[in-house]
Amino acid sequence: MKYSIRIIIYFFLIFLPLKSEDLTRQLPIEKTVFLKGITGIEHYFDPKVLYFNTGKLYKLIIKNISDSKHYFSSNSFSKAIFTRKIQINFNQNKLAEIKGIINEVEVWPGQEIEWWFVPIKTGEFNDLKCDVEDAKNKIKHSKMGMIGKIIIE
Secondary structure, three states, rough: OOHHHHHHHHHHHHHHHOOOOOHHOOOOOOEEEEEEOOOOOEEEEEEEEEOOOOOOOOEEEEEOOOOEEEEEEEEHHHEEEEEEEEEEOOOOOOOEEEEOOOOOEEEOOEEEEEEEEEEOOOOOEEEEEOOEOOOOOOOOOHOOOEEEEEEEE
C-alpha cells in the first residue's frame, strides 16, 4: 500500500507541472522602445538592445517621439516569436488589431503601437533597423544610427 501511494505522489509531482496552458493569455510583461531623432541630424532606438524570455507574453510599446516616421524591422526576430496581435490605440481607445505574421511596423511621429507576442526561439538578433530615408539628407535612418539588437533567452 505504501508503495502505491508513493507512485501516485511521484506521478503527480512529475506530470502535474507538465499541464498545458495558453501562453497567450498570461498577464503581459510591458516594455517600451522609443523611436527618437531629429530629421537631418540623427535617428535611433532607445534602448538599442531589447531583452525578452521565451514563453512569456510581452506587450512591446513602440513609441515614436521624433519628428519622422520610423520602421521597427527585424526579420529574424519576427521568425522567433508568435505574434498575438498588433494593437493600435488613439486617445485611450482601441482603433484596430492586426493579427498574423508581422515583419515590420511603421509608426508615425507622435504615435505608438502595441506589439503583443510570445518569444518561442532563443537567439541574438542583430538586424533591428529603420530603413526610412531621411527627408533632409536622403540617407536611410539605419545609416544614421537607427540600428539595434534583440536578445531572447
